[in-house]
Each structure stands twice: as C-alpha cells, then as structure tokens.
Amino acid sequence: MQFDEEIEKILDIAWHQQTARSSLVRWHEVCEKENWGQIPKHMPFLIHLFGASWYFTRYVFSRGPKGAELIDQALSESFSFSQLHQRLAPALQAQDPEQGFERLRILKNEIMLQILIAHLMGSLDQEQTERKLTMLADATLETSLKLSGLHEFSDCRIAVLGMGRMAGYEMTFGSDLDLIFLFDSSSEESIAELSRKVRMLLRHLAVASSSGLLYEVDMRLRPHGTSGALLTANRSFIEYHRTDKEVWERQMMTRCRCVCDEGNLGIDTLEQVMPHIYSHYNxxxxxxxxxxxxxxxxxxxxxxxxxxxxxxxxxxxxxxxxxxxxxxxxxxxxxxxxxxxxxxxxxxxxxxxxxxxxxxxxxxxxxxxxxxxxxxxxxxxxxxxxxxxxxxxxxxxxxxxxxxxxxxxxxxxxxxxxxxxxxxxxxxxxxxxx
CATH class of the missing domain: 1.20.120.330 (Nucleotidyltransferases  domain 2)
Incomplete structure (x- = not known):
C-alpha cells in the first residue's frame, strides 16, 4: 500500500518501523472492510502508537472504533483519583467478579492507552507519566479489592502496602505491583475467608484475557519473603521491623506506601514502623x-x-x-x-x-x-x-x-x-x- 508523503515521514520516525507500517496497512484494510471510515482523526497518533507498542496495537484493533475514539480524546488535564474511580466504577456494576474483572481490564487499558498517547506526543514528561501510571494502578487495585469482596468484613480491617516504584509514584509501562497485605482480626474464620479472597484477587490481577491484563504482582517483599504467610497481621509486621534487620530490609522499607487502607490500619502501622527504619546507624x-x-x-x-x-x-x-x-x-x-x-x-x-x-x-x-x-x-x-x-x-x-x-x-x-x-x-x- 502506498502512503502520501506526510504519512511516510511519520512512519520514518516510528520506533519499530516495520511493525508500524504493517499495522497501518492492516488498519486501513479493516476500516474499509467494516465501513468504519477514516478513523482516528489524529492519524499521526495512531502511527506513533503502532510503532511503540505491539500490546496496545492489538488492543486498539480489538476495540475498533472505540480504540480510535480513545486516541482522539485528549487525556484530561485535571487527572484525579476521583475521575479515575468514576471511569473504573462500571466494573463494579457487573453481575459477578469474573465479568467485573474483565470489564476492569478494558477500562484500565483504555486509560493507560490515553496516558501512552499523551506520553508519546510529548504532553507528559517522564515524571508526569510515571505519576499518572501509578495513580491508575492505585485506583485499579482499590477497585479490584471491592470486586473481590475485601471491603465486606465487619470484624477485620485490611490494608495494602505498595512497595518499590509503586510507593514512589514512579511506575513505568510494564511495571508490576509489589504488594504486602496487612490485616487486623482475631476471628480465625474471617482470616481464612480473607485469605481466600486475596488469592482470588491475585489470580484476577495477573490473568491475561483478550482485553489484556491488569498487573503482574510480586509478593516477595513481605516479611520472610516467599516462605512467609500471604497475609501479615499488623502486630506481627510491627514486631518484625522493630527487631534488628539486615540493612537491605531497611532499604526496602524506604519505598513503602499505604495504597489501600481501612480504618487507618496501614497508616497507623507505618507510623509505628518507620522510626525503626529511619533510626541511628553506624x-x-x-x-x-x-x-x-x-x-x-x-x-x-x-x-x-x-x-x-x-x-x-x-x-x-x-x-x-x-x-x-x-x-x-x-x-x-x-x-x-x-x-x-x-x-x-x-x-x-x-x-x-x-x-x-x-x-x-x-x-x-x-x-x-x-x-x-x-x-x-x-x-x-x-x-x-x-x-x-x-x-x-x-x-x-x-x-x-x-x-x-x-x-x-x-x-x-x-x-x-x-x-x-x-x-x-x-x-x-x-x-x-x-
């Protein structure tokens, strides 16, 4: 397929040129076959996307006109947590968690696609992009907790700590979620049910479907690593960090933020832990x-x-x-x-x-x-x-x-x-x- 001079110039600076060219040819063929017309309006944005990300190229093809619409819609300058929660809220209206998580994958990837377009076109610098990606991860995780029923316990408080890049609002495209789950409950029955729901949450987060995936999850930073319990009692977490620890564990805790909290469990826990992290060292x-x-x-x-x-x-x-x-x-x-x-x-x-x-x-x-x-x-x-x-x-x-x-x-x-x-x-x- 022959393209005009302007399109050829854009293709020449696409990151992965052959991928961009072949995807553009295929896009024109599909648009003609499905009678979608000339979409999106901002064709250079689409070409840059095709050249940058095969993941989102597949996503745009799967969404068709809706994908083109997202490319044409500028990311809101007043990008806030409340707006994110509003855009992700339809996932909570699904009839069951399976449908809810599938809807959440679509919605999360819609927003990430818009962040990517703004990033590729220079509207967001690297730091701004990372902050918005982390805000999206926070909101997605909170919505996932609700879909998993982790907000329904009357006799159990829970909190999720984000570690590493997530803690510092420095996530990039492809970053995983480093998480630690805390709880406060004396009910063995509630703890067992909580554990079951957390496992369901982790499975849904990491499972890929035709709509993409949410996030890969890394739980190795919890106390005692992979040999430790999936869930950590807040009192145990406090006691663990009160005792002498290796310096690398102190390093790890410099990148720890409460990303989801119930009844201030996470905030209260970190207030007791941080004086032991930032203490006097030789x-x-x-x-x-x-x-x-x-x-x-x-x-x-x-x-x-x-x-x-x-x-x-x-x-x-x-x-x-x-x-x-x-x-x-x-x-x-x-x-x-x-x-x-x-x-x-x-x-x-x-x-x-x-x-x-x-x-x-x-x-x-x-x-x-x-x-x-x-x-x-x-x-x-x-x-x-x-x-x-x-x-x-x-x-x-x-x-x-x-x-x-x-x-x-x-x-x-x-x-x-x-x-x-x-x-x-x-x-x-x-x-x-x-």
Whole structure:
C-alpha cells in the first residue's frame, strides 16, 4: 500500500518501523472492510502508537472504533483519583467478579492507552507519566479489592502496602505491583475467608484475557519473603521491623506506601514502623552493607549476555536508587523530609540541603529520567518488565528513535555510556568505594 508523503515521514520516525507500517496497512484494510471510515482523526497518533507498542496495537484493533475514539480524546488535564474511580466504577456494576474483572481490564487499558498517547506526543514528561501510571494502578487495585469482596468484613480491617516504584509514584509501562497485605482480626474464620479472597484477587490481577491484563504482582517483599504467610497481621509486621534487620530490609522499607487502607490500619502501622527504619546507624556499617548488596546484584544480574542492563548494570537506575537509600537512611532520622518514597524527591531534598552538591543532584535527576525513559521504551512493546538493551548499537534502532537520536544508533550508545559512566562515578564517590 502506498502512503502520501506526510504519512511516510511519520512512519520514518516510528520506533519499530516495520511493525508500524504493517499495522497501518492492516488498519486501513479493516476500516474499509467494516465501513468504519477514516478513523482516528489524529492519524499521526495512531502511527506513533503502532510503532511503540505491539500490546496496545492489538488492543486498539480489538476495540475498533472505540480504540480510535480513545486516541482522539485528549487525556484530561485535571487527572484525579476521583475521575479515575468514576471511569473504573462500571466494573463494579457487573453481575459477578469474573465479568467485573474483565470489564476492569478494558477500562484500565483504555486509560493507560490515553496516558501512552499523551506520553508519546510529548504532553507528559517522564515524571508526569510515571505519576499518572501509578495513580491508575492505585485506583485499579482499590477497585479490584471491592470486586473481590475485601471491603465486606465487619470484624477485620485490611490494608495494602505498595512497595518499590509503586510507593514512589514512579511506575513505568510494564511495571508490576509489589504488594504486602496487612490485616487486623482475631476471628480465625474471617482470616481464612480473607485469605481466600486475596488469592482470588491475585489470580484476577495477573490473568491475561483478550482485553489484556491488569498487573503482574510480586509478593516477595513481605516479611520472610516467599516462605512467609500471604497475609501479615499488623502486630506481627510491627514486631518484625522493630527487631534488628539486615540493612537491605531497611532499604526496602524506604519505598513503602499505604495504597489501600481501612480504618487507618496501614497508616497507623507505618507510623509505628518507620522510626525503626529511619533510626541511628553506624555510618560505616551502613555504607559497607549497601555497597556490598549493590555489588552482589551487579555480579548476579547486572551483566546479561550480549545485553546492557538499564536497571541493574553499572551506572544504571539501581545505582541512583542505592545512593539515595544510603543517604536517606544515614540522614533521615535528623531530617524528616528525607523520609520520602520517591527517588526523585529524595535527590531534590538532598540537593536543597547540600548533602550532595546541587549540580550532582541535577545531573542524577537528568540521568534518572533518561534511564527511566529508555526502560519505558523497551517495556512498551509487550508491556513486560524488561530492562535491557543490546550491546550491538544496530539492534537499538527503536530506542535511538525514541530518545531523539533518529537513526544515529552510535550517538545514542555514546550518550548511554556517558550517562551511565557519570552515574557510576557519583555512586562510587558517595559510597566511598575508591
């Protein structure tokens, strides 16, 4: 199929050009066959989408005219939790949980598609995109709890803690949900029923259908990890963190936020736990433990064969995370503002208080956005939590296009190595590794 010059220009800058072209040909064929007309109005948006995400390409085809309508509808500037709950509310009107969760998959992916379009067209920067994706995850989880009947217990309070990226409003496309479930009840019968409903919730969250999926869920950060109970009594959670723990467990808790709460169970629990996280540490022991854990991750997962690890590799996202963990734990007991779940916010506060030089903080923030943007790009295609690019520059054509380097994959790789080398230098200097 031949396209006009304007369409060809847009196809030339699509991240995955062949995918975009073949999908556009197929879209025109389907529109003609189904008599849909020339939709959407904003054809460049559709082409950019086809080039960026095979997951959402399939989704748009499955929704037909409704998918085109979503592409033409701008994301509301007053993007709020109340609006999100309103848009997800029809899922709660379904006759049974199975139908409700299927409806929720459609609604959640509609909103995520609009966030993606705004992201691709430059209306949202990386930080704004991550915040909106996390707000969507929060609202989806809360709706899922209601669909699972977890709000129906009269003698049991529950709370859900979001960990990692979810805690800091820094989720990207393809991020999973790191969750911990807390409860407060003395009724064995209620606890057993609660456990059953949580298992049903987790199954529905992770199951994919023709409408897509909700979220993959990771429960490994709960007390005692995979060997621990699925649900944790709030008193046990408090006691667990009151005792001496490994530094890595303290690091983990710097990224912990109550995302769903009933009767302030989660908030009250964290108020009792956080003084034990942000306590007084032996500075040398803290430095050594965090540096050792980072090196362990680097050796075990930071150098996959023929790949560059954006997250775990040298100078990657995890270097920035770990240096902020270190400085937050070191100074947090004297500076309450450092008790933030956001890596970006931590860097800003550290810079403002000259714990790190403002120029260093600014460079780390730019590096963080650059690396998180690359991570978003590679995750978008299949909406999977991958974090690698190829060591072969020619295989990174889509990422080079996405990051503004056009077809110059060599320049993209030079920029990547410049950024990661600078991050690694800052990490080693702050952690005193020389």
């Amino acid at each position: 500075a040398e022991h803290l430095r050594h433990e965090i540096a050792t854990m980072r090196q362990r991750v680097l050796l075990e997962k930071g150098s996959p064969r023929a790949k560059l690890e954006i997250k775990r590799g040298k100078g990657g996202i995890m270097d920035i995370d770990f240096l902020t963990h270190y400085l937050q734990l070191k100074h947090g007991c004297q500076m309450a503002s450092l008790m933030t779940c956001s890596t970006r916010q931590a860097l800003r506060i550290l810079s403002e208080n000259r714990i790190i030089e403002p120029t260093v903080g600014a460079d780390l923030l730019k590096a963080y956005d650059f690396l998180k943007y690359i991570e978003s790009c590679v995750r978008l295609f299949d909406l999977k939590p991958v974090s690698t690019i190829s060591v072969n520059h020619q295989e990174n054509a889509s990422v080079a296009l996405a990051t503004g380097f056009g077809h110059d994959t060599v320049a993209f790789m030079e920029k990547y190595f410049d950024v990661t080398s600078a991050v690694r230098r800052d990490f080693e200097r702050i952690l005193e590794l020389h």
